[in-house]
Amino acid sequence: MRTTRTLIRRAALVAVAATAALTLAACGGDNGDSASSAPASASSTTGAGSTAAAHNAQDVTFAQGMIPHHQQALAMAGLAADRASSARVKDLAARIEKAQDPEIRTMSGWLTSWGEDVPASGSMPGMDHSDGSGMAGMMDDKDMAELKKMSGTDFDTMFLTMMVEHHKGAVTMAGTEKDKGEYGPATAMADDVVTAQTAEIAEMNKLLGKS
Template sequence: MRNTRHLTRRATLTATAVTAALILAACGNDSGSANSGSGHEGHGSASSSASAEVAAGAHNAQDVSFAQGMIPHHQQALEMAKLAAGRASSAKVKDLAARIEKAQDPEIQTMSGWLKSWGEDVPASDSSMGSMPGMDHSAHSGMSGMMDSEDMDKLEKASGTDFDTMFLTMMVDHHKGAVEMATTEKSKGKYGPATAMADDIVTAQTAEITEMNKLLGKN
């Protein structure tokens, strides 16, 4: 009787051990499969990221033209905006000018970075613009929306409500030029970040044109 109980106990232990071994083996295989899957997923993600970077870095002549043209265009807008702090009489004009500075200065830095990475010429940084009386603006006066030296001289000499009206009128034209340039980039550019910036410029500056026209009493 005792021998029968002993054999039964041994058989039970053996079965338990075999079951445990099978469970561990199954877990090991699952873990290996998971690790293997993770490895493939990681490789796939890395490949996707690399492909995305290559695609994002692709650019064409239009992208270069957009950056090289928009940098001086933005620089003149900043020069005009900086004049508003000491010459404008309208708080709304001063606020608009501050927003233009806040938006366009970082865009200049970004576009300069693109051109450097592409090995292209970066338009001279005019950090001293506005502090150089009689500065020649004729180099870019043929660009859409750009003011010439005579226009800028008039703006620099104006103050009060005269400045407000002149600033708004000039900036509307300036913004329309930027929107035109950005629209061309959206349709012909290849570099993703550049076409995205162009889209932002169209949206933001179109809204500001509407705002400025209202301040001028045209809406």
């Protein structure tokens, strides 16, 4: 399964590379009217203080899963400043960092207040989700190593392709929290994640020439 998945992903990257390179080159120096994704309101209005508020197992699962998911997104976004050629890709990466870093701090506060384990930074690097055992949208170690080797338009294409998959995973996780979570601030954050990352998926697909 892992070999098939890797081949499919590499084939997809090759298929979009030519179109994406042209699209990115055309807009590389223009920040334009790219979609805005402000930090989630839950991260700026809620913290660890509401210890008495009701929460359930799904809220804990959401926070413990989304923290490492966000951490990997930050690791990917952090590569863009030195490797990306498109100004729009760099801008997108900066917005991802601005939105998701505060959310990590907020979710860590919830878990601490609930007496639950907080995932350590870097505790979950890549995950092989090809067999369904991993977290939705997470890249594995090989994916991350390949991204680190890229630069210029090749980096732009791989970054966008990987981040689209990563965002789709986050949207799925957030959707589950919206449906099954009990803690108000967590379900509010999940709603923000769905809204912001769905918009960013559309933005990235446009940069890849898929819209």
